[in-house]
Amino acid sequence: MGTNTELTREANVLTRFLDAGDVAALVRGVGVRQAIVQVAGCVREDFLRWHEFEKSARLASHSAVGVIELMPVSDGNRFAYKYVNGHPRNAQFALPTVMACGMLADVQTGFPLLLADLTLATALRTAATSALAAQAMARPGARTMALIGNGAQAEFQSLAFHAMAGITTIRAFDVDASATARLARNLAKVRGLEIVPVRSVRDALSGADIVTTVTADKTRATILTPEMVQPGMHLNAVGGDCPGKTELHVDILRGARLVVEYAPQSRIEGEIQQWPEAPVSELWEVLAGTAPGRAGADEVTVFDSVGFALEDYSALRWLHATACARDAGRYVELVAMPPDPRDLYGWMMQANAEAVTPRACESTTAAETTEST
């Protein structure tokens, strides 16, 4: 991407917009596993330049029924943010629990380069980051993963661990058996990956090298208890991601090596909210090799994942590069771009008022009419 080109004003300075269908088609075009692998490459690159980013915990607005968050991040070259909600009871309105969109902007000018649905990209980057962590934390030769919670993220976690962490068997459990059936059906044709529906968490964990928990209840749940966890297991705890929402019994944490994305945020939102003084490493340290992901074959390791804005930055830059290469989406006039930037008024007065006035405007006065000429 040539910065000069971006900064030179074209006849039309427009923002690329990828709606949800555009993103889905783009991911399908690349291939979903290939997309996860590419996003994982972006996440790894960005985590390895951790200190170049201006980081902050997300800005969360909580209500009785859910949360709405803004997640900003910048590396001094690009500014990215994600809008995302979490409403566990949205199913009653046939709406997704999580919906997301976001923007990538040029720090040099503030111009928004890309606006995109991030619902799908969030699933990709979450799965990609989980698999990246597992590469560094799970025992070599891991083949079987227990997958507890078979909701919207289940296929993406499955494909990520298949493509990146050597998983060939997934023992899948959900309190809703139809969710597991859907997962098995959706991935039935993926070569070399077997989905085994099971009837309990305990059954899922039988023989598992890796355990992924990705349940959705906004409660302090205890999906895993200490006696279920075998020496050497890697736990990928994805579902606990806000205050009051956890999945692991605290004693599991006390006996394990703990890795998080960004400690200040994870201490508020992650499994470790149950244990404020928990010793943790950050994923970037593990990826950089400055902190161990695992000390021995019998160690229990936990990636306590809550989702961090940097991962969305990675997803957004992957979307932007991929969309540019494939000319995906369309251009929109997201922000006003008067030919003379100081003449916002004059630009506005060129607009065709008739275009959006289906009937006579009741509020037009004689003075307004005069002014409009």
Next chain:
Amino acid sequence: MGTNTELTREANVLTRFLDAGDVAALVRGVGVRQAIVQVAGCVREDFLRWHEFEKSARLASHSAVGVIELMPVSDGNRFAYKYVNGHPRNAQFALPTVMACGMLADVQTGFPLLLADLTLATALRTAATSALAAQAMARPGARTMALIGNGAQAEFQSLAFHAMAGITTIRAFDVDASATARLARNLAKVRGLEIVPVRSVRDALSGADIVTTVTADKTRATILTPEMVQPGMHLNAVGGDCPGKTELHVDILRGARLVVEYAPQSRIEGEIQQWPEAPVSELWEVLAGTAPGRAGADEVTVFDSVGFALEDYSALRWLHATACARDAGRYVELVAMPPDPRDLYGWMMQANAEAVTPRACESTTAAETTEST
């Protein structure tokens, strides 16, 4: 707006999108002064229910050349945020100094109801808020306003004070005389409002009842010094709006009644950053009548305006209501909306990969092809 209707899933749950041209046409259709008056009505209503809002100072990401901000606010019914930049040197790229867009979402579900350009709406709400403050703070019978800084906001400030605060003469000064000429030209046909170009700040202030400063330099400037200010003047200080950017000499503040939008933010960003312990009232108190806007005819009053997220909430809800009434803009699939919310993967696999694959996809593997069937 019927909440039930919004919460009932329609065949297509889509987000209304107003691009910059749509907003301009909408404002033109309503009439720009009428739009300012209507937005001011929304701002007043929202400031009068100040305690219903969850407020926070904006989230600012500063760089050497500018700032990018996210400004969120919620009243438990609607969540709104604005993305906005401030890059004083953008003119060299023929880009506006300030570009903005934002979203209005339903707190009950997190669903984004409206996405819109806010560049123009920001100018409207800033002018509307300035005029609201002046109604409560300027001397009765004010007719003449000095307008220092004749950039993109000048016409909107002029029209707001004409429509709402009785101003009939504007003495306009800018270091760039062509900016003043543009302002005079743009407003030449507005009945009952005279724009008088002058050659200095001092000249502008001659006989002025109200002084509006809306300059753009990101520096600690001293546009006004104490000896210029006459007893009874109302100062509407709009241009100082981030750390290190001010327009008034601190001694002007020390002798004046000070009103701000939201004190915690204004102490960081406003004129009062020069005087940390300044005694201030908040605008909502003045509008509610619980704090005086002016104590006597000789008092100097200052509205130290930095722009607050609540004003953008008001602008967004005005845009949304007005766009709905006039069926403006278009609907977009801003966030993924799978028919079965838990089946994000299945929804994605329905997407037409060909639609965005102009050439054979180099990354498609045999496994991917199988999976796609």
